[in-house]
Amino acid sequence: MRQIKLVVEYDGTGYAGWQLQPNGVSIQETMERALATMLKVPVRLHSSGRTDAGVHARGMVAAFKTDTAVPLRAFSEGLNALLPPDIAVSSAEEVPLEFHPRFDARGKHYRYSIYRGERRSPLARLWAWHVRTPLDLALMREAAELMVGEHDFASFRTAGCAAKTTVRRIDAVDIVEEGDFLRIDVRGSGFLRNMVRMMAGTLVEVGRGRRTPRDVALLLSRPGSTPAGPTAPPHGLCLHEVYY
Structure with missing residues (x-):
């Protein structure tokens, strides 16, 4: 099992915020769909927090666990090919399994x-x-x-x-x-x-x-x-x- 940490940049104009929403498309939903397409299995992202509808981010941090051997490059360049123009992964790195984007933030x-x-x-x-x-x-x-x-x-x-x-x-x-x-x-x-x-x-x-x-x-x-x-x-x- 691996854990991958992503730094995400996005224009929040057209989204209902970061977090999954019952009414409206969120950044999290859009990214999880792209990851599921890439890895062929459902993926759940955990983030450093949430942003409201219309709020932007240059450095949102999110992480997910996977048992695939996909190279790190795929989680930046490859994932960006599947994401819309207003969302992009700026970096990806493997981190310890106990890392949590929210609770470990200083x-x-x-x-x-x-x-x-x-x-x-x-x-x-x-x-x-x-x-x-x-x-x-x-x-x-x-x-x-x-x-x-x-x-x-x-x-x-x-x-x-x-x-x-x-x-x-x-x-x-x-x-x-x-x-x-x-x-x-x-x-x-x-x-x-x-x-x-x-x-x-x-x-x-x-x-x-x-x-x-x-x-x-x-x-x-x-x-x-x-x-x-x-x-x-x-x-x-x-x-x-x-x-x-």
Whole structure:
């Protein structure tokens, strides 16, 4: 028996998210079908987490067990030939059987992209949130710094989050300008449901002058007492890397 670890890149625009869904095609379903076609047996993928409908990934990690002697190259180049253009395996490696993509992960890096151009951009519309109003980056960075560290992020999760604890460690929240684009890079040990999107939405509210860094401090010191900012649209979010 072997276990194969895959690093997957995908455009989540046309999918109902990573996880298998009763209504809608998922990334997981699409990949499992391709693997079953290649190996001639059903395959179950286990991932480092899940992404919602419309969310993208550059470094989703998934793994599966197989008793076939198929060479590693087939799980990248060969599998990519069976996958649609918006999903690709960027690397494949054999790992110990006890490896688990989710439980062995030490941290993740998410990036939220904002397009600040005056006019809409057809090319950016699928992977960046178009925010036309001016943003105060100094205030946003001040608020972002408050999010770093171990905090109770109960105010930064949406309904249906099944996490047993809402305490999470955030290692960095960096806000970087790249021309008309603003990148919010968030690195941490783990995340609640829609946590990064709510962090991004709250930071945009601060940048617009609708909230203050002090409001963010209160959200973290008195979790659940007041709601966080809006949940930013899914298409601006990308899972960049999972750390082990």
